[in-house]
Amino acid sequence: QVQLVESGGGLVQAGGSLRLSCAASGRTFSSYAMGWFRQAPGKERDFVAAITWSGSNTYYVDSVKGRFSISKENAEKTVYLQMNSLKPEDTAVYYCAARGGWAGASQIPRDYDYWGQGTQVIVSS
DSSP states (O other): OOOOOEEEOOOEEOOOOOOEEEEOOOOGGOOEEEEEEEEETTTTOOEEEOOOOTTTTTTEOOOGTEEEEEEEEETTTTEEEEOOOOGGGGGGGEEEEEETTOOOOOGGGGGGGOOOOOEEEEOOO
């Protein structure tokens, strides 16, 4: 069993930055591909970014390319999402997710085995 705990959300003005963290429990973090998803009120949970278990490859939804950066620190059992140049449309609850067993990174929520509780990000205009 893996537990994921997100932190780092908050209220920020448009153009500002936030860094989200997702701390994982368990001994096999290095074998997990990790993803970040977000869900705005009344909308589905959407893919934001993902990173392979090795950290060598990253993937982003087009709307955040060049502004967001995902990274994975296996020694810390933590995955980060650095968010720069934030826009009001980035407002959502952000969730991290883990996909075990040395599987590849995915943009599909149902491919992930474990989820955090979410952290709220609000970007004011």
